[in-house]
Amino acid sequence: MILAIHQLERHPDLDSRAVDSFIRRHHFPLIEGPRVTFVWRGHADAVHLRHWVFGLASAQPFHRLSHTDLWYLTIDLPRGSRFEYKFDVVRGSHSQWIRDPLNPNIAHDPFGANSVCQAEGYEVPDWCLNDPDARQGTLHELMLNNTAFGGPRPLTVYLPARYRETRRYPLLIVHDGGDYLRYARLKTVLDNLIHRLEVAPMIVALTHPKNRMDEYPNDPHHAQYIVEQVLPFMERNYPVFGTPAQRCLMGASFGGVASLSTAWRYPGVFGKLLLQSGSFAFTDIGENKRGPAFDRVVQFVNAFRENPGRPAEKVYMSCGTYESLIYENRSMVPFLQSHGLEVRYDEARDGHNWENWRDRQQSALAWLFPGPLWFVYE
């Protein structure tokens, strides 16, 4: 198969009009089987694809199509892949990272937004899109005073549709709650999965850190806040089961570390953990090479691997195969299993980002808190 960009290259009258027509006729990035072509048009000295795919060179140079201002890059991408990227446009000594102007598909995160490349075979799960038939749960903004951090902390509580005080619900406590709501559509996901009976109606406490890089790597104040303040508050004020088997702590990246370290410090409190792309960096020998931000993480994970105890009974883990943390996550799975924990682990051809974590929610929540699908025969 001749790629569209190469057909253009062979165009007998390759000029500005031919490029215009090429751009008009295609969607970008251009997916042709396992090959993906990125294009950028304009005057520059160089253009690079900047991405967060661990395993590929982080800057991939574009080529300029002769006699045109069209720059392009074709790469191979395995089926089902999804990754986020920017273009690095270099003019003289000036370099500017921009989103792909020809790609409307954008993913937001706390640092801004990136363009998204979806390879052949990837589809946005329909359960994370708004479903007008799904009954809506509600979000309630609260404030916890006198926390272990020495001041008040906001807390968001999700109550499922058809919430009734006479029922009992499992409790999910989420790290980086605001980010999960904003960037991983957690409320929509919960509403849809509960509506589809795939996940049990549950109450969710969404916590909001002030400085996650400080609070999440095995901070005793953080663990105290979750276990001695958030948990009792939720159990006092909402009809939750109140048993370890019906409590789950969840987080992504450093939030995964916070979840694991909190459960480790308070064994027997949480029966379930949901750990997404956990930053479980460790050293078997030598120094941490990931920089100072990881010093306390490595210290914790090394201590945990030395003496894991039993932080929970069931652990769901996921990681993107394009993440630098894939090795650490893969190695955590047999480690936990060998210590008697029941583990389910999913991988996806994706990176360290919120839409990866969004896309795993069905698998995670349906396994940890299966809904009444098994019991409903209409």
Place this chain on the structure above:
Amino acid sequence: MRRVVVLGPQRHVITVTEELNLLGISGRIATITAGWQERESEDDELSAALGNRAVNLRLHARTDDVFAQDRQLFAAHRHRQDNLRQLQDIYRMRLDHLMAAASVLMSRQGPAALLEPERQDTIEQLQALDAHHLRRIRDVHDAFEAQELPGERRALAQHRAEVQGILAECEAVAVAGGHVSTLIGRMRLMDVAAGMLDKPILAWSAGAMVLTDRVVAFHDRPPEGAGNPEVLDVGLGLAPGIIALPHATARLKLDDAPRMALFSRRFFPADCICLDPGDRGRLDGRTWHFVAGTRRLSRDGVPVAASPEAA
């Protein structure tokens, strides 16, 4: 002579009207929609299908009312549910291991003379576990009855009497589907089966499941991955000898013969009856008759005509 009709789901293929006519029912029909939970009263379509002769027993709402009035009974009920939930977890844990071994054996190729006795022995272990689990469930229910004496509690007794009164005035009973645990729990608490014994019963989906001897939950295609069919509760025993499998085509991997063979042999001597839309089985006294197209799982795990005359 007991007359029971089990039907496939009624949402898209309504057969209950025809069955009512065949039974010659011209009077009022008591309906049970407790499996719909909070939507119990949203029964206009059902009522129309029954010729607007339906009287909803409102078992879900009645139970809520009993629990609101009798907090002690509510607490005891909740305690029972907690025990049952824990029992189910433990059972599931044991079941997973036995099913894993049985599944491997069912798919293993080799000399039948060697394999078959091993398969049979594994299946008998599964049957023993199911029977044990059913005994434990029955013990929990019996303990609840013995300790709480629900029949003697004012609020419940009042509702039970009202339900029996309605049943007495009805010619037949129709039990719809929904959440099977909720349905059987509310039917049991209201002791509704006692008033159904002498009446024709028409039931579908979860309604058909609760009438059997054992309520078996199953789903081969949930998002968390296929689970193992599990005994969920003691059935009401009004439709004996069968395991009801509503939505069998959608919920079961019917083309996976080893898996279905294990299902079928595990619950033998009960017949595993597929209840897809349009399917029907009629119990006249002690004999089941199934209409053409209704299937059961054969011992080899193949869906076949449920009864010879249905072939």
